[in-house]
Amino acid sequence: MEQPTSGAGPADEAGGGAEALGRPLPEGVRRRVIALVADAFGALTVSELPPQLRQYSRFTPTRRAKFAGNAMAAALEGDAAFRQRIGERLGQSQPELAGALEAGSPPAAADPLDVAAAAYVLRPADWVKLVEAAGEEVQRADAERADEEARRELEHLRQELERARAHTRAETERLRTELEAARKEAESLHRKLRSAQSEVKRGEAALRRSVAETEAVRTESAAQLSAVESEARRLKGRLGEAEAALEASRRAAREGRSVEDMRLRLLLDTVLDAASGLRRELALPPATTHPADTVDALEPGRMSPKDIAARALSETDPALLDQLLALPQAHLIVDGYNVTKTGYPQMPLEKQRLRLLGGLSVLAAQTGAEMTCVFDGAELAAPVLLAPPRGVRVLFSKPGVTADEVIRQLARAEPPGRPVVVVSTDREVADGVAKAGARPVASVLLLKRLSRV
Numbered sequence: 001m002e003q004p005t006s007g008a009g010p011a012d013e014a015g016g017g018a019e020a021l022g023r024p025l026p027e028g029v030r031r032r033v034i035a036l037v038a039d040a041f042g043a044l045t046v047s048e049l050p051p052q053l054r055q056y057s058r059f060t061p062t063r064r065a066k067f068a069g070n071a072m073a074a075a076l077e078g079d080a081a082f083r084q085r086i087g088e089r090l091g092q093s094q095p096e097l098a099g100a101l102e103a104g105s106p107p108a109a110a111d112p113l114d115v116a117a118a119a120y121v122l123r124p125a126d127w128v129k130l131v132e133a134a135g136e137e138v139q140r141a142d143a144e145r146a147d148e149e150a151r152r153e154l155e156h157l158r159q160e161l162e163r164a165r166a167h168t169r170a171e172t173e174r175l176r177t178e179l180e181a182a183r184k185e186a187e188s189l190h191r192k193l194r195s196a197q198s199e200v201k202r203g204e205a206a207l208r209r210s211v212a213e214t215e216a217v218r219t220e221s222a223a224q225l226s227a228v229e230s231e232a233r234r235l236k237g238r239l240g241e242a243e244a245a246l247e248a249s250r251r252a253a254r255e256g257r258s259v260e261d262m263r264l265r266l267l268l269d270t271v272l273d274a275a276s277g278l279r280r281e282l283a284l285p286p287a288t289t290h291p292a293d294t295v296d297a298l299e300p301g302r303m304s305p306k307d308i309a310a311r312a313l314s315e316t317d318p319a320l321l322d323q324l325l326a327l328p329q330a331h332l333i334v335d336g337y338n339v340t341k342t343g344y345p346q347m348p349l350e351k352q353r354l355r356l357l358g359g360l361s362v363l364a365a366q367t368g369a370e371m372t373c374v375f376d377g378a379e380l381a382a383p384v385l386l387a388p389p390r391g392v393r394v395l396f397s398k399p400g401v402t403a404d405e406v407i408r409q410l411a412r413a414e415p416p417g418r419p420v421v422v423v424s425t426d427r428e429v430a431d432g433v434a435k436a437g438a439r440p441v442a443s444v445l446l447l448k449r450l451s452r453v
Helices: 027-041 051-056 061-067 069-078 080-093 095-102 112-122 127-255 258-282 305-310 318-325 336-343 349-367 403-413 427-435 443-451
Strands: 331-335 370-375 392-396 420-423 439-441
Touching: 027 061, 027 069, 027 080, 027 112, 027 127, 051 061, 051 069, 061 069, 069 080, 080 095, 080 112, 095 112, 112 127, 318 349, 318 420, 318 439, 318 443, 331 336, 331 349, 331 403, 336 349, 336 370, 336 443, 349 370, 349 392, 349 443, 370 403, 403 420, 403 427, 420 427, 420 443, 427 439
Parallel strands: 331 370, 331 420, 370 392, 420 439
Antiparallel strands: none
């Protein structure tokens, strides 16, 4: 902002025209001058204003001072007429101050800034001295105020420093106390740690001794257990043999020759049924003994399972099974799980058994043949509670005995000449029962026949 430096003008009076300021107006005086001009600005008409200030005629004094300060200071310095009009408005608003300045004796109690601003506008005699004196006074006051503020700030800083020192001393003392306590605690922890390490080492040594002793005891116990198990197995075998012998002796004592009698009776029934069937097939009328019976000749043979097998039927044709079961006193022995796991292995064992036994019951009712179904007892977690279906004998192998062995025993138990048909795909079973005179057939043959039931 341009500072006015001279008071020369055509309208200067009272000997003030030749005076000029040797330095810029003090900032406080300059602000007071702009405030005086802004207040007196509103009392002038637009024609009385310098051209550069007319655009601010409608502004409030505060806005004029804010936006037109530089323009008003320049007009006041360069336009004597404008300065004279402002001086007239100042004389009207502050007549006492203006009169005292014109008389050359400004009031002693007046604000130096107001005196300097009024002197700059009115330009009385020695106005430059008044302005410079006011500036010096303001500077002195500012310096004193700054000095006072510096002293207060210094005192405040001293107090802050003292408080900081006190706080630092207290904090240092507290930290020293805490450090001492931490040092003591660390020493205590070190002692405890050394003691714990000693205890751990003693414990590890004891643990190693215990592990060694336990391992020795375990080895000895394992050896003793192995010996005991061997002895138990030997005794169990002898006990099984003794039980088997006892059971055999009891059965022999109880039945005597009932088994042989049963075999003979069953063979007799087979022969009689075969003869009756032969008579029906040959359409022979009932007859007693005839003379021709004494003639030496060959008697008609009876059909056996081998004769049926010799016919032109496929090994998987269900009609083959029907022909075999149509023989007199035919006995059908079924390897249960071999059939069910061939036909429907995805089903649970219980449902496999029920499905097979249901089909065999219907087949027994249709053919009248004796039927025995054997299941492997090793597959069972517990004894099976099962009501055998009508016409079907259901057997489970004993522990340690397979179903294959039970089937071979059943085939060997039959008298020679009785038609015995064994259903199993197991080649070992088929070969074993074939040696006993039975006719083996595949499981798929029975499954096809049962699908027609």
